[in-house]
Amino acid sequence: MKKTILVTGGAGYIGSHTCKLLHEQDYTPVVLDNLVYGHESSVQWGELIKGDLNDPAVLDSLFRKFAPTAVIHFAAYAYVGESMTEPEKYYQNNVSGTLSLLAAMRRNNCKNIVFSSSCATYGLPVSLPIDELHPQDPVNPYGQSKLMVEKILADYDSAYGLKSVSLRYFNAAGADSGIMIGEDHNPETHLLPLTMYAALGLRENIRVFGTDYDTRDGSAVRDYIHVTDLAEAHILALQYLEDKNYLEDKNYLEERNSSQQINLGTGQGHSVLEIIRKVQQVSGREFPVILEERRQGDPPILVADARKAETVLGWKPTHSELGNIVRTAWQWHVKCHGSLKK
Numbered sequence: 001m002k003k004t005i006l007v008t009g010g011a012g013y014i015g016s017h018t019c020k021l022l023h024e025q026d027y028t029p030v031v032l033d034n035l036v037y038g039h040e041s042s043v044q045w046g047e048l049i050k051g052d053l054n055d056p057a058v059l060d061s062l063f064r065k066f067a068p069t070a071v072i073h074f075a076a077y078a079y080v081g082e083s084m085t086e087p088e089k090y091y092q093n094n095v096s097g098t099l100s101l102l103a104a105m106r107r108n109n110c111k112n113i114v115f116s117s118s119c120a121t122y123g124l125p126v127s128l129p130i131d132e133l134h135p136q137d138p139v140n141p142y143g144q145s146k147l148m149v150e151k152i153l154a155d156y157d158s159a160y161g162l163k164s165v166s167l168r169y170f171n172a173a174g175a176d177s178g179i180m181i182g183e184d185h186n187p188e189t190h191l192l193p194l195t196m197y198a199a200l201g202l203r204e205n206i207r208v209f210g211t212d213y214d215t216r217d218g219s220a221v222r223d224y225i226h227v228t229d230l231a232e233a234h235i236l237a238l239q240y241l242e243d244k245n246y247l248e249d250k251n252y253l254e255e256r257n258s259s260q261q262i263n264l265g266t267g268q269g270h271s272v273l274e275i276i277r278k279v280q281q282v283s284g285r286e287f288p289v290i291l292e293e294r295r296q297g298d299p300p301i302l303v304a305d306a307r308k309a310e311t312v313l314g315w316k317p318t319h320s321e322l323g324n325i326v327r328t329a330w331q332w333h334v335k336c337h338g339s340l341k342k
């Protein structure tokens with residue numbers, strides 16, 4: 001029988017790609033999303049329950065109706081800048097919302113959760129590439145909220161046997177190969193879609209913050225991971241949790257707290273200027289590139305050591321070559337925004 005998986009935030013960017021893969025791999029996704037940022041049109045592979053994490057009645061009726069065997073928890077606010085000016089909003093949604101979800105899981109005897117964490121939990125890197133043992137010292141409330149949930153999950157495993165895998169994503173990018181869904185944040189703050197908007201003539205230019213870093217070309221370097229590779233890691237994390245619970249039920253498991261925190265990145269960095277050049281090459285379009293001063297708090301380089309994901313989950317990114325990321329994202333944006341303005 002197909003297993004049902006509750007996907008919170010499944011109308012969003014990474015959640016909708018994960019629902020597609022769940023469906024292809026014979027799971028039944030059920031989406032809980034309040035559509036504050038998500039899109040109803042992105043929920044194509046399972047039922048949408050329009051509701052909020054902070055609503056226990058919605059959660060209980062959902063658990064009773066669908067009896068999900070596990071939860072993949074994407075729902076959160078994710079605007080770093082906004083989290084600095086409106087921290088309450090972030091702690092309320094990302095931390096309290098998660099506590100409400102975990103309480104509903106406990107009430108309904110659901111014991112497995114995969115959580116969207118972030119490289120923002122590390123703060124400014126003290127060594128590179130960043131592995132999972134790197135100190136976690138977030139520099140904004142968004143990163144703090146993700147770290148708090150990681151800690152809550154560790155305690156819930158020790159106390160209640162609730163198993164979790166926290167996946168610390170680096171920079172999600174790209175779109176599904178069938179170009180049925182893609183990245184559509186509003187407002188948009190990520191480099192790749194903003195550069196696409198410049199290529200499409202939907203914005204005047206693209207601004208590069210910092211050109212004097214100690215990197216290949218002076219601009220900041222980030223680790224871009226294709227959204228389909230991220231989705232695959234979630235399925236592997238589910239399977240990891242299913243196995244652990246099976247072994248624990250059979251008393252084969254010696255260690256009790258087997259929850260995991262795992263980086264998802266490629267281990268390779270691309271600079272801001274390299275991304276812009278690749279977008280110009282793939283789109284065949286030129287647009288003004290404005291060079292600006294560094295922004296405070298932006299680390300020069302953020303690159304993952306992703307070896308643990310391979311060892312523990314058997315995960316290896318296969319879609320994250322930069323050309324593929326930019327090509328799929330470009331095709332999605334052209335489809336989404338119709339005829340080109342230039």
Ligand SMILES: NC(=O)c1ccc[n+]([C@@H]2O[C@H](COP(=O)([O-])OP(=O)(O)OC[C@H]3O[C@@H](n4cnc5c(N)ncnc54)[C@H](O)[C@@H]3O)[C@@H](O)[C@H]2O)c1
Nearest residue numbers: 009012013014033034036037038052053075076078116172
């Ligand atoms: N995009 C990235 O590069 C990146 C990197 C690291 C971590 N993350 C994390 O991954 C997750 C998904 O990111 P995304 O880019 O797909 O974001 P997104 O905004 O596209 O998706 C989040 C979804 O959650 C929903 N949501 C928010 N609060 C809710 C609530 N209280 N109840 C119900 N639904 C709610 C939104 O409507 C939205 O559809 C987030 O938790 C984010 O912090 C993303």
